[in-house]
Amino acid sequence: MAMLRPAERLAGADRTSGSPTTLRERLWNSRWCYVFMLPSLVLGALFTLYPMISSWYISFTDWSGLESDKRFVGVENYREAVGDAAFWSAFGRTFAFTAVAVPVMLILALFAALVLNDASLRMRAVFRTMFFLPVVTTTAIVGVVMSLIMNPFDGPLNAVLLDLGLIDRPVDFLGDPDLALWSVAGVFVWKWMGMSMIYWLVALQTVPQELYEAARVDGCTRRQTHRHITVPMITPFAVVIILITFVGALQTFPLVQSMTQGGPAFATELVELYIYRLAFAADFTPRLGYASAVAVFFGITVLIFTLAQVWGVRRAGAMQSDVKEVNRR
Amino acid sequence: MTQRRTLPGAGRPTRRTFLAASAGLGAAALAGLSGCGGGFGGGDGSGGGTDLEFDIPDPAGDFPSTDVTIRLVDSGDTKADFWNAFAEAYQAKHDNVTFQYDPLPWNRIEEVVPLGIRNNSAHDLIQLPGNIPLSQAVSEGWVAPLDDYMPDFADWQQRFPDTYQVEGVHVFDGQQYIVPIGTDQRHFQIIHYNKQLMNDAGFDPETEPLTWDTYREAARKVTEQGDGQAYGVIFEINQPGRLVQWVEYMARMAGLPIVGNILQPSGEFHHDSDEIVAAIELMLALQQDGSVFPGSSSLTAPECWPRVVRGNAAMVSAGPWVTALWDRDEPDFDFGVAPLPFPNENPWPPGYVTIGGDMLTMFAGSKVKEVAGDVLGYVTSLDGQTRWAENAGVGNPPVLAEAREAGSTDYSDQAKTCLELAEAMVGNPEPVIANPDVALVTKHEQPPDPGFADVLQAILVGEVSDVRKALREVKDRAERARDEAIAKAAKVDGSTATRDDWIFPNWDPTKDYTIEDYDGR
Numbered sequence: 090m091a092m093l094r095p096a097e098r099l100a101g102a103d104r105t106s107g108s109p110t111t112l113r114e115r116l117w118n119s120r121w122c123y124v125f126m127l128p129s130l131v132l133g134a135l136f137t138l139y140p141m142i143s144s145w146y147i148s149f150t151d152w153s154g155l156e157s158d159k160r161f162v163g164v165e166n167y168r169e170a171v172g173d174a175a176f177w178s179a180f181g182r183t184f185a186f187t188a189v190a191v192p193v194m195l196i197l198a199l200f201a202a203l204v205l206n207d208a209s210l211r212m213r214a215v216f217r218t219m220f221f222l223p224v225v226t227t228t229a230i231v232g233v234v235m236s237l238i239m240n241p242f243d244g245p246l247n248a249v250l251l252d253l254g255l256i257d258r259p260v261d262f263l264g265d266p267d268l269a270l271w272s273v274a275g276v277f278v279w280k281w282m283g284m285s286m287i288y289w290l291v292a293l294q295t296v297p298q299e300l301y302e303a304a305r306v307d308g309c310t311r312r313q314t315h316r317h318i319t320v321p322m323i324t325p326f327a328v329v330i331i332l333i334t335f336v337g338a339l340q341t342f343p344l345v346q347s348m349t350q351g352g353p354a355f356a357t358e359l360v361e362l363y364i365y366r367l368a369f370a371a372d373f374t375p376r377l378g379y380a381s382a383v384a385v386f387f388g389i390t391v392l393i394f395t396l397a398q399v400w401g402v403r404r405a406g407a408m409q410s411d412v413k414e415v416n417r418r
Numbered sequence: 419m420t421q422r423r424t425l426p427g428a429g430r431p432t433r434r435t436f437l438a439a440s441a442g443l444g445a446a447a448l449a450g451l452s453g454c455g456g457g458f459g460g461g462d463g464s465g466g467g468t469d470l471e472f473d474i475p476d477p478a479g480d481f482p483s484t485d486v487t488i489r490l491v492d493s494g495d496t497k498a499d500f501w502n503a504f505a506e507a508y509q510a511k512h513d514n515v516t517f518q519y520d521p522l523p524w525n526r527i528e529e530v531v532p533l534g535i536r537n538n539s540a541h542d543l544i545q546l547p548g549n550i551p552l553s554q555a556v557s558e559g560w561v562a563p564l565d566d567y568m569p570d571f572a573d574w575q576q577r578f579p580d581t582y583q584v585e586g587v588h589v590f591d592g593q594q595y596i597v598p599i600g601t602d603q604r605h606f607q608i609i610h611y612n613k614q615l616m617n618d619a620g621f622d623p624e625t626e627p628l629t630w631d632t633y634r635e636a637a638r639k640v641t642e643q644g645d646g647q648a649y650g651v652i653f654e655i656n657q658p659g660r661l662v663q664w665v666e667y668m669a670r671m672a673g674l675p676i677v678g679n680i681l682q683p684s685g686e687f688h689h690d691s692d693e694i695v696a697a698i699e700l701m702l703a704l705q706q707d708g709s710v711f712p713g714s715s716s717l718t719a720p721e722c723w724p725r726v727v728r729g730n731a732a733m734v735s736a737g738p739w740v741t742a743l744w745d746r747d748e749p750d751f752d753f754g755v756a757p758l759p760f761p762n763e764n765p766w767p768p769g770y771v772t773i774g775g776d777m778l779t780m781f782a783g784s785k786v787k788e789v790a791g792d793v794l795g796y797v798t799s800l801d802g803q804t805r806w807a808e809n810a811g812v813g814n815p816p817v818l819a820e821a822r823e824a825g826s827t828d829y830s831d832q833a834k835t836c837l838e839l840a841e842a843m844v845g846n847p848e849p850v851i852a853n854p855d856v857a858l859v860t861k862h863e864q865p866p867d868p869g870f871a872d873v874l875q876a877i878l879v880g881e882v883s884d885v886r887k888a889l890r891e892v893k894d895r896a897e898r899a900r901d902e903a904i905a906k907a908a909k910v911d912g913s914t915a916t917r918d919d920w921i922f923p924n925w926d927p928t929k930d931y932t933i934e935d936y937d938g939r
Contacts, residue, residue: 155532155550157558175867241712242730264655264715266879352656353715354876355868369528374861375549 147381154368154377166382176383178355179363182270186359187338190274195334198282202289203315217290221283228280232347235276239263263349266356273348273357277341285334292326293319325405332398339391360387472507473801477792478569487516488789490778491530492545494521496742496813497776500806508793515789524548535560535781542784543793545777546596552779553857556590562782563593567791574798580933581772581845582817586854588773597794598774599806600814601822604840605757605768606737607667610723610744613752615640615648615732623756624835630700633733633759637709640732650709652731653701654719655878658871661701664735665874667758668700669693671765675927677846677920679870679896685921687900689870689893695886696761698877702885705878715879727751738836739813745830746811755832757839766927769846776814812836845930847922852936855907855915862910863903866895 116123148166150159170176201220205213223231238246241259250256262272296319304314342361345351351358351366358366364387368380490501498521505517520541522530528547534540544561546552555561565571571594575583583589588596609623616622619639621632628636637650654660666676666688674693675682681691688694704710711731714722723740725731727748734740735758744751757765780790796802803816807825812833815822826837850856873882873892882888900917907913924938925931 153549155554155558236716242725259712261713261715264713264879266881269716349716350656352875353879354872354881356879356881369525374864376864 144381145385147378148385149382150378151376152378153374155375159378162378166379167386169379170383170386173383175355175358176360176363179358179360180387182357183339183359183361186270186274186277186341187335189271190277191331191335191338193274194278194282194285194338195331197278198285199289201282201286202293203319205286206290206293217286220286223280224283226280228343229347231276231280232344236263236348239272264353266354269349269353269356273341273345276348277338277344280344281334281337284337285330288326288330288333289323292323292330295326296322325408328401328405329398332394332401336391336394336398339387339394472504472511472796472805474507474511474796475569475799477512477788480788481512481792482786482788483514485514485516486786486789487518488543488786488793489518489520489541490543490793491520491522491527491541492776492778493524493527495739496810497521499811500809503809504797504805512789535783538783540781540783542781542786542790543778544781546779551857551861552588552596553586553590553854554861555779556595560782561595561779562784562787563590563595564597564780564791564794565593567780567787567794568594568597568798569792569795574795577800578798578817581851582774584773584848584851586857587848587850588777596777596779597798598777598817599797599803600774600776600810601770601817602772602775603770603843603845604738604812604815605836605843606663607735607758607768608738608741608836608839609733609756609758610726610736610740611733611754611756612726612729612731613754615644615729616754619643619732622754624754627756628759630759630761634700634703634707634709637704637733638707641707641709648729649711649731650707651704651733652711652717652722652725653714653735653878654717654722655715655875657718658875660719660735661874661878662871664758665694665697665701667768668697668760670768670927671758671760672696672762673766675925677769677922677925678849680849680920682925682927683921683923685917687893687896689896690886690889695889698874698885698889701878726753737813738815738833738840741830741832741836742811742813745833753832755835755839767842767844769927770840770843771848772845772931773848773851774817815840844928845932847925847931847935847939849920851933852922852939853915853919855911855913856919858907858911858913859900859903859915862906863899866892866899868892870896 147159149161149163151162151165152159204210205217205220207213210216238244239262241247241261241264244259246262247256247259251259260268263269300318300322301314304318309317340361341359342365345357345359345362346365349357351362360383364380364384367376367383369375492501498519501519501521505519508517509515520530524547527545528549531540531544531547531550540560546555550560552561568574575594582598583594585592588594588598609628611623613622616636619636621628621636621639623636626632640648640650653664666679669688669691670676670693672693674688674691676688676691679688680686681688711717711722711725719736722731722734723736723743726734727744741755744753778794780787780794784790797806798817800818800821803818803821804825806814806816807821808828810816812826812829815837816825822837826834829837850860868876870889870892873888876882877885877888904913904915904917907915922931922935922939924935
């Protein structure tokens with residue numbers, strides 16, 4: 090350790106004597122920070138923490154949500170969920186939906202972002218707005234309008250497909266159990282692609298322009314530039330974008346509810362709709378306790394992906410540092 | 419005054435409430451049943467009710483003199499026309515009273531009412547959703563007895579039929595907790611048809627009722643002549659509770675001895691009965707003929723009705739609330755109403771639940787119980803019931819037969835036909851009247867999942883190949899669920915209900931089952 094000179098030691102001593110030493114002093118000195126945090130903390134505790142903890146507790150009870158007494162049943166609800174074929178069907182459907190919708194959305198969004206990131210493109214702000222418009226449109230409205238567009242009797246989508254000769258009879262996009270989920274997935278991709286596109290644009294805009302200029306000077310083709318500069322530079326962001334989009338795709342309640350209500354014949358009943366049916370829209374006495382257990386189970390699944398996201402961010406940070414280090418050399 | 423339009427899709431509880439009523443859920447279920455029409459609006463305050471003259475009597479007893487607000491929530495539909503007009507009249511009569519009427523779709527009621535009860539901010543008068551059995555509301559202390567608040571209650575008891583004052587259904591420990599305003603003596607399944615399309619195809623169901631064969635033939639001809647622009651029938655396949663009603667009406671008219679969904683006298687569930695299977699096969703035959711409107715698989719009832727008005731489909735099966743709707747909103751539309759087709763010459767009359775509909779109960783935490791009692795007293799008086807018949811119309815007929823008759827003089831021909839069809843219905847026995855503990859069983863019963871409605875929907879969208887096997891499996895699940903619920907109710911609540919409470923050996927499917935008949939079973 091380097092030895093401090095007397096003057097430096099003195100200055101250090103002065104700083105030490107002027108800084109808070111006790112927890113009480115430190116809290117007092119930071120009081121305004123805590124005051125400003127208070128509303129957020131209170132609201133967070135009321136509307137996030139309390140419902141979350143409450144749902145954990147309820148998941149261990151046999152409770153309709155109406156009675157004053159909750160009957161504690163231990164892990165019985167979880168045991169039932171594990172053997173519940175309807176739950177696992179919904180679970181499988183949810184992940185199938187996500188496995189298809191997420192890659193399609195990400196690829197289309199990346200393609201759109203690459204095109205719209207080109208500074209030479211005229212009216213790119215208009216195009217970006219057009220892609221983003223569905224994101225800010227009310228989901229329920231999108232669902233209802235899309236149901237009309239996909240109507241097999243007089244929906245414009247069938248009319249266009251028939252006119253183009255792509256089909257020879259109208260397709261019942263939302264009424265056919267084999268098609269309904271993928272029709273909803275298509276609308277989901279269209280609705281949220283703009284958001285992913287914005288993520289990609291942010292990522293693309295972090296790539297230093299001088300790298301592209303250098304590549305151009307070196308005679309790289311567009312493809313080589315994408316492969317050797319764009320892709321490595323945005324890969325750390327891609328990890329985050331993929332995980333955010335994946336988690337978002339697990340939460341599709343408003344769109345599915347407004348388009349198919351989980352039908353036909355449960356073909357589009359994803360986990361969120363199944364939970365809703367158990368808790369609120371049951372054809373019998375609601376089962377808030379069991380619905381909570383299913384929700385907690387599902388929530389843990391989402392949590393696992395969120396943790397993966399955190400891990401991905403850290404890995405991404407490490408990768409970015411590596412790329413910068415290579416570039417520096 | 420809060421006025422909200424009832425949203426499409428409000429008919430969703432139909433399935434729950436119908437099944438629940440079939441299982442003898444009782445009063446609360448009936449409150450839900452009245453919403454079967456689904457939401458088709460109303461509540462804009464511009465109904466014909468503004469011309470009504472309400473002869474509201476002076477209040478008796480302790481009526482508040484300070485400014486107060488009374489709040490009422492129900493499922494709207496054609497009821498909204500009555501309540502909006504009544505609210506104006508009531509406020510004119512009592513200038514210190516603000517009448518807040520909130521017509522809501524059932525899914526909103528299912529959220530709003532429990533939350534209000536928990537927060538002690540519920541409406542003063544409530545149409546209970548099907549997920550809150552009245553017995554539970556009473557035992558939890560959520561609702562108040564009405565005897566002390568309705569004016570001249572003894573007179574009311576004399577005026578109202580016995581089947582609306584049943585212990586365990588409306589009455590608990592000798593006190594009335596719920597008041598039916600309407601009757602459920604109405605056809606939930608009437609063919610509503612586009613006259614031009616049907617007449618062009620050579621059929622007129624009003625003059626010559628349809629058989630199963632002519633129904634199919636008419637649908638095929640309309641489809642042929644429509645050349646892709648019009649189809650014979652439209653089904654609300656995405657609202658499968660309505661399909662259950664359709665199948666059960668068809669099967670009952672075809673001679674299936676069912677009370678709700680229970681076969682008599684065996685006491686078994688009806689799901690795999692021959693008549694049920696035959697009715698489903700008729701639906702499938704219509705599909706195979708290409709006579710069903712494309713896209714029916716994703717349609718709910720309120721989405722089907724306009725297709726008939728527009729001439730895209732010739733026939734839809736709907737309740738009298740659609741008659742009232744078209745009378746009000748489609749004055750130039752030429753339509754007819756007729757009973758569902760039947761396969762033989764002497765169809766059995768459909769049954770109805772005798773314990774009432776459109777029931778209101780009073781929140782125990784209400785600060786204006788005297789006002790609430792006064793309102794209930796008026797709407798169940800002859801004058802109130804007549805105004806109800808005039809304004810709520812044929813979709814929600816009043817309890818009192820005299821009011822039904824007096825209030826229907828200006829009805830359309832179609833509405834009068836609906837009333838005639840309803841008159842021909844017979845009152846079903848109610849297991850919950852036979853033994854009030856049936857309500858406890860219902861509380862514990864978790865109907866099979868997938869249930870009958872789900873399986874029906876799956877059959878119609880092509881997900882089931884062996885119809886009878888799928889129905890047998892539903893039946894087996896339903897039987898198990900009922901047995902388990904009976905055992906659980908006995909263990910947890912001390913229920914005395916047994917499977918015998920669903921059996922009525924002295925039931926004649928062509929006659930009303932009266933209160934006296936319960937003693938003879």
